[in-house]
Amino acid sequence: xxxxxxxxxxxxxxxxxxxxxxxxxxxxxxxxxxxxxxxxxxxxxxxxxxxxxxxxxxxxxxxxxxxxxxxxxxxxxxxxxxxxxxxxxxxxxxxxxxxxxxxxxxxxxxxxxxxxxxxxxxxxxxxxxxxxxxxxxxxxxxxxxxxxxxxxxxxxxxxxxxxxxxxxxxxxxxxxxxxxxxxxxxxxxxxxxxxxxxxxxxxxxxxxxxxxxxxxxxxxxxxxxxxxxxxxxxxxxxxxxxxxxxxxxxxxxxxxxxxxxxxxxxxxxxxxxxxxxxxxxxx
Amino acid sequence: xxxxxxxxxxxxxxxxxxxxxxxxxxxxxxxxxxxxxxxxxxxxxxxxxxxxxxxxxxxxxxxxxxxxxxxxxxxxxxxxxxxxxxxxxxxxxxxxxxxxxxxxxxxxxxxxxxxxxxxxxxxxxxxxxxxxxxxxxxxxxxxxxxxxxxxxxxxxxxxxxxxxxxxxxxxxxxxxxxxxxxxxxxxxxxxxxxxxxxxxxxxxxxxxxxxxxxxxxxxxxxxxxxxxxxxxxxxxxxxxxxxxxxxxxxxxxxxxxxxxxxxxxxxxxxxxxxxxxxxxxxxxxxxxxxxxxxxxxxxxxxxxxxxxxxxxxxxxxxxxxxxxxxxxxxxxxxxxxxxxxxxxxxxxxxxxxxxxxxxxxxxxxxxxxxxxxxxxxxxxxxxxxxxxxxxxxxxxxxxxxxxxxxxxxxxxxxxxxxxxxxxxxxxxxxxxxxxxxxxxxxxxxxxxxxxxxxxxxxxxxxxxxxxxxxxxxxxxxxxxxxxxxxxxxxxxxxxxxxxxxxxxxxxxxxxxxxxxxxxxxxx
Numbered sequence: 093x094x095x096x097x098x099x100x101x102x103x104x105x106x107x108x109x110x111x112x113x114x115x116x117x118x119x120x121x122x123x124x125x126x127x128x129x130x131x132x133x134x135x136x137x138x139x140x141x142x143x144x145x146x147x148x149x150x151x152x153x154x155x156x157x158x159x160x161x162x163x164x165x166x167x168x169x170x171x172x173x174x175x176x177x178x179x180x181x182x183x184x185x186x187x188x189x190x191x192x193x194x195x196x197x198x199x200x201x202x203x204x205x206x207x208x209x210x211x212x213x214x215x216x217x218x219x220x221x222x223x224x225x226x227x228x229x230x231x232x233x234x235x236x237x238x239x240x241x242x243x244x245x246x247x248x249x250x251x252x253x254x255x256x257x258x259x260x261x262x263x264x265x266x267x268x269x270x271x272x273x274x275x276x277x278x279x280x281x282x283x284x285x286x287x288x289x290x291x292x293x294x295x296x297x298x299x300x301x302x303x304x305x306x307x308x309x310x311x312x313x314x315x316x317x318x319x320x321x322x323x324x325x326x327x328x329x330x331x332x333x334x335x336x337x338x339x340x341x342x343x344x345x346x347x348x349x350x351x352x353x354x355x356x357x358x359x360x361x362x363x364x365x366x367x368x369x370x371x372x373x374x375x
Numbered sequence: 376x377x378x379x380x381x382x383x384x385x386x387x388x389x390x391x392x393x394x395x396x397x398x399x400x401x402x403x404x405x406x407x408x409x410x411x412x413x414x415x416x417x418x419x420x421x422x423x424x425x426x427x428x429x430x431x432x433x434x435x436x437x438x439x440x441x442x443x444x445x446x447x448x449x450x451x452x453x454x455x456x457x458x459x460x461x462x463x464x465x466x467x468x469x470x471x472x473x474x475x476x477x478x479x480x481x482x483x484x485x486x487x488x489x490x491x492x493x494x495x496x497x498x499x500x501x502x503x504x505x506x507x508x509x510x511x512x513x514x515x516x517x518x519x520x521x522x523x524x525x526x527x528x529x530x531x532x533x534x535x536x537x538x539x540x541x542x543x544x545x546x547x548x549x550x551x552x553x554x555x556x557x558x559x560x561x562x563x564x565x566x567x568x569x570x571x572x573x574x575x576x577x578x579x580x581x582x583x584x585x586x587x588x589x590x591x592x593x594x595x596x597x598x599x600x601x602x603x604x605x606x607x608x609x610x611x612x613x614x615x616x617x618x619x620x621x622x623x624x625x626x627x628x629x630x631x632x633x634x635x636x637x638x639x640x641x642x643x644x645x646x647x648x649x650x651x652x653x654x655x656x657x658x659x660x661x662x663x664x665x666x667x668x669x670x671x672x673x674x675x676x677x678x679x680x681x682x683x684x685x686x687x688x689x690x691x692x693x694x695x696x697x698x699x700x701x702x703x704x705x706x707x708x709x710x711x712x713x714x715x716x717x718x719x720x721x722x723x724x725x726x727x728x729x730x731x732x733x734x735x736x737x738x739x740x741x742x743x744x745x746x747x748x749x750x751x752x753x754x755x756x757x758x759x760x761x762x763x764x765x766x767x768x769x770x771x772x773x774x775x776x777x778x779x780x781x782x783x784x785x786x787x788x789x790x791x792x793x794x795x796x797x798x799x800x801x802x803x804x805x806x807x808x809x810x811x812x813x814x815x816x817x818x819x820x821x822x823x824x825x826x827x828x829x830x831x832x833x834x835x836x837x838x839x840x841x842x843x844x845x846x847x848x849x850x851x852x853x854x855x856x857x858x859x860x861x862x863x864x865x866x867x868x869x870x871x872x873x874x875x876x877x878x879x880x881x882x883x884x885x886x887x888x889x890x891x892x893x894x895x896x897x898x
Contacts, residue, residue, distance in 0.1 A: 126861075127861070127862060130858045130859075130861040130862035131858075131862045133854060133855070133857075133858035133862075134855060134858045134859050134862055135735075136482075136483050141858075159861075163861075166854050166857055166858060169850065169853070169854050170851075170854045170858075174850070200857065204853075204857075207853055211846050211849050211850055211853070211883075212850055212853075236860070236868070236869070236870055236871060236872065237872075239870060239871045240856075240871050240872040240874060243877060244874075244880070247880060247881065247884055250884070251884035251885070251887075251888050252884065252888075275870040275871050277869075277870065277871045278870075278871050281871075281877045284877045284878070284881075285877055285881060288615075288877075288878065288881045288885075289881075291614050291615050291616075292885050294614065297614070297616060314528045314529075314876055315489075315530075316518070316523055316525065316528070317528075317876060317877070317878060319518075320615075320617055320878070323616070323617055323618055324615065324616045324617060327616035327617075327618065328616055331616075349516055349518070350511055350516065351510075351511055351513060351514060351515050351516025351517075351518065351770070352515075352516055352518055353515060353518060353619055353726065353789065353791055354617065354618035354619045355785075356721055356785065356786060356787060356788065356789060357618040357619070357788060357789070357790070358618055360788070361618070
């Protein structure tokens with residue numbers, strides 16, 4: 093089943109589950125029934141999700157109740173228009189969850205406390221966001237929540253924290269976070285963030301090459317991101333005189349992206365490191 | 376019985392009522408047929424040839440797939456956006472809709488096609504594209520803004536055509552003036568041709584100028600000339616080493632002082648444009664495209680700047696033979712601008728347009744995808760270009776007839792940077808400054824002064840908006856990622872949330888920092 097089929101199935105499943113819940117009224121919710129709320133949220137139906145989570149919050153099962161409270165927090169951040177008071181209510185829900193356990197919902201709540209400070213509240217608070225992310229990493233380093241937070245903490249380190257830091261110090265601080273990456277996609281994100289910051293601060297571009305090579309090896313980029321990686325590696329390798337490596341990545345780029353708008357430019361630069369390749373067929 | 380005027384009125388009313396009833400019943404019956412699926416497809420290209428092309432494609436598709444009925448909804452562009460938004464919000468939107476990447480609510484209203492476009496298009500069986508991923512059968516690999524929505528990191532739009540701008544010329548007039556109807560091959564040939572046309576007009580006391588243009592078409596010239604002549608600068612500005620530059624990146628680099636309209640390549644481009652102003656219809660900045668077209672058809676101009684989507688009507692309304700040529704940019708052998716040239720040039724990036732999106736809530740996903748596959752197959756694309764005279768967007772499909780003269784030149788350097796089409800407010804600001812460049816009381820220096828005085832403020836406003844929309848994007852995608860995580864069975868949950876892509880969140884920080892720190896390379 094592909095992602096779009098999954099969306100369709102989720103939509104149908106969500107409607108069926110929601111209809112069932114509405115019919116049953118205020119029954120005591122069990123864990124599986126909250127799935128309808130999550131599915132509703134994936135389809136931007138926050139009001140529907142809030143009703144599901146409201147039922148779940150009354151559950152006798154403490155785990156279900158905690159998941160429902162966590163779900164309500166997410167729904168509050170989704171329901172349009174998202175007001176400052178909704179954000180505040182969500183923050184309070186997440187704070188209570190984070191401070192009352194160590195389960196998945198406590199970790200997710202800690203992640204959201206960081207994200208709210210980083211992006212959801214009106215005035216961002218990078219220091220608070222970093223504090224929450226660091227606590228999450230300190231307590232649950234290998235969890236999905238900590239690994240998801242790692243790249244976002246890297247962004248704070250690269251652009252927002254420590255105003256007195258030089259660009260090189262920012263890069264070094266972000267590189268230290270790599271030791272806490274345990275999931276390829278998380279490490280790949282941090283490495284891409286570092287490479288982009290090297291370009292942004294106009295540091296010697298060659299410093300980005302090892303990060304780009306590692307990110308490509310780790311995988312996890314979407315198709316457009318991977319096209320960027322392949323071409324950036326090829327270009328930096330060419331400029332560093334690493335002809336064989338440059339050629340390998342130009343070929344990979346051209347093979348995987350035969351219709352990219354940079355096709356001609358890439359072929360011309362490839363010709364500098366090995367004999368020319370033919371143009372793609374067609375217009 | 377005497378038939379009164381009143382009775383005639385009632386009879387006409389009754390006939391109209393019956394006709395309307397019949398139409399509604401017939402359509403309802405069509406839709407109520409249980410042996411076939413009806414999908415609805417909306418678009419706003421009301422040019423007659425384009426509508427006919429879609430109808431021809433639908434007819435052929437229904438012939439191949441009698442189980443599916445496609446309803447073509449052609450809606451005027453003036454009302455299309457509110458119409459489609461109302462339909463989508465009301466849950467009555469078409470299964471397939473033309474849409475544009477900058478319009479709102481793509482994630483809420485449409486569904487990504489990432490997996491679909493990596494599969495071969497079954498309608499390409501028996502063609503050179505058999506077995507090729509659908510994505511790679513499109514001339515830009517669906518990398519255009521309408522297909523791949525960068526902020527969401529997914530493919531959404533299937534694009535069906537492409538456009539290019541050309542200078543169309545009157546062959547007979549050129550032959551009469553120069554003895555040849557061959558178009559100019561170099562920039563210096565073009566300058567000489569314009570001078571000859573002006574001299575001919577003066578000698579014969581004719582109301583004739585070399586080039587027709589208008590407020591609708593001159594921007595194309597400015598994009599082409601500045602983007603092409605700025606190629607060397609673009610290469611230097613490619614600090615991300617991606618061999619192309621996005622417009623917002625270019626705008627941010629303007630704020631950093633890395634380029635200006637006094638940079639030699641751009642100054643040269645402005646000089647070429649300034650000359651164009653002297654050989655174009657006086658006052659063209661204020662005139663609309665139909666005026667330029669009327670001048671050309673009436674032989675008051677020998678050439679006219681023309682986008683390919685308008686070209687299909689020319690053979691019908693011109694009484695003389697016409698030709699078309701790409702603007703001959705100065706190359707390395709040009710005596711004045713050769714040192715700045717970085718040719719050969721492609722005609723900009725190879726980009727397809729007219730994105731068709733799949734309704735997120737369509738009950739007929741498989742049929743809608745199947746129709747889109749036929750539409751963009753070799754056969755579908757061939758029908759499209761043959762009937763519409765528009766450019767095809769499917770690899771290997773040749774444009775037919777007159778449209779062939781508008782085939783984009785892609786073998787050449789292209790960086791995707793136009794220097795004029797920067798960001799939302801910066802672009803109109805720059806466009807309106809060109810009246811200064813072409814004004815007898817203005818000129819190049821005055822243009823550069825005006826731009827220097829006002830462009831940075833526009834770019835700052837635009838980047839500020841990009842930061843805000845980027846944050847909204849992050850907020851929405853955070854919640855979707857978490858919801859999708861919990862909606863999935865525990866065994867299928869990812870090891871990391873699928874948040875907004877890193878390049879999208881990076882942009883929020885980079886532009887945000889640029890707006891507060893004039894020189895981001897220092898603390």
